[in-house]
Amino acid sequence: DVKVTQSSRYLVKRTGEKVFLECVQDMDHENMFWYRQDPGLGLRLIYFSYDVKMKEKGDIPEGYSVSREKKERFSLILESASTNQTSMYLCASMVRVGSWNTEAFFGQGTRLTVV
């Protein structure tokens, strides 16, 4: 079974703190993603990465950065946490199935509260 593990289930941080959310997958997947999930807004893509040291902005990258130093680990960084970044953060990794199809697997989520 594919396993995507996020380092924390719950985090409480103060405004202005630098926050690191870690995600590790154990299946040698190349593609990894960070989403945030908010009521009524669904899943919104923050950043994704196709390979080590490669990153692409998603739909809402402002206030975030990412790091992919090793294939299995994709980190999301909140440079200076703000209350509007309180959310559920979901990491996903994607595997290719055949020539044209893929499947995506999620971590268990990190509920971040910024106070």
Next chain:
Amino acid sequence: GQQLNQSPQSMFIQEGEDVSMNCTSSSIFNTWLWYKQDPGEGPVLLIALYKAGELTSNGRLTAQFGITRKDSFLNISASIPSDVGIYFCAGQLRTGNQFYFGTGTSLTVIP
């Protein structure tokens, strides 16, 4: 980004009833996935669909990849209380590696 319209937004049903939900898009997708998310947890992949017209089952769940490649359907038969949760569809374009997600269907099963 791409818009996936998922309906209904929420459903309240009696235990034992069947459930249907669907996703539609203005774009043609190469892959459709269906997920279930329990409160406070990450989405879990239920069914993956790869070909137009494909019908795939996973226990009491059945999903179909629409013929037009712009829609997909999920059915749950004989619902039980543990079916409660939010169900998401996700679609992938032939070009690109991203998935696009529906806004979810919240299912409540009344015992």
